[in-house]
Amino acid sequence: MAVTVTTSGKRSLLAGGVADTIGRLLRMRETGLILIILALFVAMSFASPYFLTWNNMRAMAMAFAVEGIVVVGMTILLISGGIDLSVGSVTALAMVIAGLLFLAGVDPWIASAVAILACTAIGAGMGLVVTRIGLHHFIVSLGVMVIARGLCLLGTGGRPLGLYTLPAEFKFIGQGMIGPIPLVIIIFVVVVIAFDFLLRRTTMFRKVFYTGSNEKAAAYSGIRTKRVVFLTTTLCSALCGVAGVIYMARFGSAQPTFGIGMELNVIAAAVIGGASLSGGTGTIFGAILGTILLSVVSSSLALLDVSVYWQDIIRGSILLTAVTIDHYLNKRRG
Amino acid sequence: MPAGANEQPILKITGLKKSFGPIQALRGVDFELLRGEVHALAGENGAGKSTLMNIIDGILKPDAGEIRLDGEVVSITSPAMAQKLGIGFVHQEIALCPDITVAENIFMGVTASSRSVLMNYSSLERRAAEILHRLGDIDPTVLVRTLSISQQQLVEIAKALTLDCRILILDEPTAALTEREAQVLFEIMRKLTTQGISIIYISHRMAEIFDNCDRVTVLRDGQYITTMNVAETTPAAVVSAMVGRVIDDLYPPKQDAADRSDHVILDVRKLSERRRFQDISFQLRRGEILGLAGLIGAGRSEIAKGVCRLEGEVTGEVWLHGRKLSLGQYADSIAEGIVYLSEDRKGDGLFLDMSIATNVSALKVEQVASALGVIDERAEKAQAEQLGARLNLKCSHVSQPVSALSGGNQQKVAIAKMLSVGPNVIFLDEPTRGVDVGAKSEIHRILRELARSGVGIVVISSELPELIGVCDRVLVVREGRIAGELTGEEMTEDRIIYLASMGDERRLAS
Numbered sequence: 042m043a044v045t046v047t048t049s050g051k052r053s054l055l056a057g058g059v060a061d062t063i064g065r066l067l068r069m070r071e072t073g074l075i076l077i078i079l080a081l082f083v084a085m086s087f088a089s090p091y092f093l094t095w096n097n098m099r100a101m102a103m104a105f106a107v108e109g110i111v112v113v114g115m116t117i118l119l120i121s122g123g124i125d126l127s128v129g130s131v132t133a134l135a136m137v138i139a140g141l142l143f144l145a146g147v148d149p150w151i152a153s154a155v156a157i158l159a160c161t162a163i164g165a166g167m168g169l170v171v172t173r174i175g176l177h178h179f180i181v182s183l184g185v186m187v188i189a190r191g192l193c194l195l196g197t198g199g200r201p202l203g204l205y206t207l208p209a210e211f212k213f214i215g216q217g218m219i220g221p222i223p224l225v226i227i228i229f230v231v232v233v234i235a236f237d238f239l240l241r242r243t244t245m246f247r248k249v250f251y252t253g254s255n256e257k258a259a260a261y262s263g264i265r266t267k268r269v270v271f272l273t274t275t276l277c278s279a280l281c282g283v284a285g286v287i288y289m290a291r292f293g294s295a296q297p298t299f300g301i302g303m304e305l306n307v308i309a310a311a312v313i314g315g316a317s318l319s320g321g322t323g324t325i326f327g328a329i330l331g332t333i334l335l336s337v338v339s340s341s342l343a344l345l346d347v348s349v350y351w352q353d354i355i356r357g358s359i360l361l362t363a364v365t366i367d368h369y370l371n372k373r374r375g
Numbered sequence: 376m377p378a379g380a381n382e383q384p385i386l387k388i389t390g391l392k393k394s395f396g397p398i399q400a401l402r403g404v405d406f407e408l409l410r411g412e413v414h415a416l417a418g419e420n421g422a423g424k425s426t427l428m429n430i431i432d433g434i435l436k437p438d439a440g441e442i443r444l445d446g447e448v449v450s451i452t453s454p455a456m457a458q459k460l461g462i463g464f465v466h467q468e469i470a471l472c473p474d475i476t477v478a479e480n481i482f483m484g485v486t487a488s489s490r491s492v493l494m495n496y497s498s499l500e501r502r503a504a505e506i507l508h509r510l511g512d513i514d515p516t517v518l519v520r521t522l523s524i525s526q527q528q529l530v531e532i533a534k535a536l537t538l539d540c541r542i543l544i545l546d547e548p549t550a551a552l553t554e555r556e557a558q559v560l561f562e563i564m565r566k567l568t569t570q571g572i573s574i575i576y577i578s579h580r581m582a583e584i585f586d587n588c589d590r591v592t593v594l595r596d597g598q599y600i601t602t603m604n605v606a607e608t609t610p611a612a613v614v615s616a617m618v619g620r621v622i623d624d625l626y627p628p629k630q631d632a633a634d635r636s637d638h639v640i641l642d643v644r645k646l647s648e649r650r651r652f653q654d655i656s657f658q659l660r661r662g663e664i665l666g667l668a669g670l671i672g673a674g675r676s677e678i679a680k681g682v683c684r685l686e687g688e689v690t691g692e693v694w695l696h697g698r699k700l701s702l703g704q705y706a707d708s709i710a711e712g713i714v715y716l717s718e719d720r721k722g723d724g725l726f727l728d729m730s731i732a733t734n735v736s737a738l739k740v741e742q743v744a745s746a747l748g749v750i751d752e753r754a755e756k757a758q759a760e761q762l763g764a765r766l767n768l769k770c771s772h773v774s775q776p777v778s779a780l781s782g783g784n785q786q787k788v789a790i791a792k793m794l795s796v797g798p799n800v801i802f803l804d805e806p807t808r809g810v811d812v813g814a815k816s817e818i819h820r821i822l823r824e825l826a827r828s829g830v831g832i833v834v835i836s837s838e839l840p841e842l843i844g845v846c847d848r849v850l851v852v853r854e855g856r857i858a859g860e861l862t863g864e865e866m867t868e869d870r871i872i873y874l875a876s877m878g879d880e881r882r883l884a885s
Binding site for chain 2 (some may be wrong): 260261
């Protein structure tokens with residue numbers, strides 16, 4: 042019996058070089074999103090003379106800045122393998138709690154701190170139910186979504202609370218400007234940069250990726266996965282609290298019906314930005330680009346006088362298109 | 376030899392070609408299957424076995440070549456059509472629905488094509504029981520979720536048997552089975568061949584091929600190499616044909632006198648877990664590779680996980696280098712350098728969609744980070760590259776996702792992950808399951824080197840030749856207790872099986 046003798050070729054362990062880096066950059070979700078957003082900007086600047094004005098830019102940024110803080114929390118939670126449908130109601134509840142306390146004579150800063158703590162406690166509660174009892178995030182947060190909305194309506198009798206006496210220093214958070222830039226946008230940028238760095242580079246948040254990618258393998262790597270999920274759930278609600286307080290400062294009122302449907306927007310933004318509902322993948326930068334894309338599209342459609350009904354249809358289509366394209370890109374890569 | 380070796384083959388494949396983009400998976404493969412024979416298909420991972428089988432099963436379409444069934448040219452376009460032509464395929468990966476009963480799973484294909492609207496459960500269960508009776512003790516009315524992996528494998532085989540097939544393809548069917556269960560399967564295979572069914576048997580285990588197959592065809596790099604009568608060849612010749620070079624010795628040399636030491640690395644004293652194991656005491660000495668043998672379910676993995684504090688309420692003592700450990704959780708064990716390599720690489724060993732580098736660092740990310748917890752990506756990659764080079768890992772770069780690697784290379788990533796913490800003791804649970812022959816002997820060599828360098832190595836394996844070939848000493852576990860210890864010449868398959876199943880007559884009577 043004849044057997045030929047060959048040695049199999051070995052590929053080197055060295056990194057693939059410049060071409061490889063560029064290739065990887067092109068395949069990255071973020072690059073595609075930036076290109077799409079730029080294309081939209083160019084198209085809209087021709088379609089509407091108002092679009093590229095400073096005022097419109099600022100209005101658009103204001104529109105997504107506060108919601109962007111919630112997107113950060115949602116993205117981290119999605120990466121860990123969870124999901125939170127209660128973000129809209131919990132944001133509204135933060136407004137209502139802080140508003141009611143303020144009307145009862147509590148200092149607005151303390152009232153805000155209490156509201157944020159209350160939201161954090163709600164998140165911790167959800168985290169405990171998910172990790173200790175073992176219920177699914179979807180169901181738990183669905184329940185909390187309805188309960189928190191009910192509490193908002195109960196606390197206010199269903200009517201917005203006018204907070205006309207809010208001190209100017211407090212309103213500054215939501216309405217103030219530093220130079221030509223609204224403070225809200227600065228807060229947003231700081232939160233985004235901070236969490237993007239934390240998520241990409243710290244051991245603490247790397248464990249979020251391990252847990253979401255394969256919870257059992259994470260446990261078999263000595264990671265306390267339940268604690269990770271508990272913390273990401275808590276963080277998401279805490280950031281909703283922060284967003285709620287900023288909204289209150291911006292509007293000068295507390296609105297019990299605020300944020301209905303926000304969860305869908307926020308989840309859509311994170312998913313367009315590359316987060317997976319099955320956990321393990323996602324970036325803050327991508328999710329924020331998703332938020333920006335959705336916001337630019339909304340404001341463009343409004344400028345073009347497209348009916349609001351059409352706007353929903355278009356936004357939904359963008360979500361499906363983004364996810365479908367990504368699905369095929371990933372398939373080809375794998 | 377099969378009866379009627381001279382008659383027309385039931386399946387004849389000539390010049391089969393298939394490319395995926397630039398990669399040529401099959402470059403003109405020939406294959407011939409006779410009626411009633413068990414024909415082994417051997418080759419390393421990536422040799423083209425799966426592609427060939429997937430073409431026969433209609434999952435993939437060939438680019439060129441001819442398939443003849445009973446002398447007639449056929450074009451198989453879907454698995455459903457393959458079934459109609461009498462080709463049954465038992466995949467290596469278990470694809471059962473966990474939340475429905477065994478009977479419903481077995482007849483899933485039949486139910487799908489049935490014209491009746493209502494399910495006839497009692498007839499389903501009765502027919503399932505008939506088939507399962509041939510395979511072993513499985514209750515057709517229980518949910519698949521409650522079965523062990525090996526039982527699920529048997530259900531998969533039962534499922535293929537219901538389809539009335541002429542050709543049965545078994546892809547590594549014994550990977551999750553114990554020796555005993557595998558013997559039962561081999562007996563069933565023999566019964567099937569007497570009924571005229573032909574079997575294509577894919578396996579990495581030479582012993583199985585030589586004990587149970589009539590002929591063996593070897594593929595390498597998408598090419599047909601040779602077909603041999605098993606009776607006229609040797610395992611070494613088959614392995615050489617598979618890897619394209621002569622492998623003189625399948626296993627590395629054992630511990631020599633210079634390695635022998637009285638220094639005890641790990642001392643486990645009276646370790647018990649309520650239900651899983653009782654009164655486990657053993658010592659692991661410097662320089663030796665210790666094996667844990669036993670039937671699946673005997674408690675081997677549970678003992679390893681217990682020592683590592685991965686699961687269970689464990690009582691007893693664990694001493695490391697003469698120091699008693701107060702073990703809390705697995706994270707504490709990792710800190711002491713006691714780590715566990717999981718038997719289920721894909722399920723709980725690796726993060727498949729993450730990069731090689733992030734997988735390697737997962738046990739202790741803090742190691743490649745600053746005191747403030749900021750990860751140094753360069754250090755993380757360097758760590759993976761260094762350990763990868765040591766283990767001869769084949770990849771294009773360490774940022775590649777693990778899912779892009781072959782089974783053997785994935786296992787090397789899993790081992791690199793263990794080595795990243797500079798371990799004192801590694802428990803390796805089925806370290807070469809689903810790994811091709813070349814990578815397998817490399818892993819064995821690595822284990823010996825590690826043992827020599829002072830790392831305590833404990834190997835759990837259901838493959839007895841591997842345990843005997845690699846280990847210096849074997850503990851046999853039966854029903855949660857250590858049934859015996861074998862060293863040197865005492866380590867034979869017979870003695871291990873005897874100790875592993877002693878007193879359990881049902882299992883012995885095969």
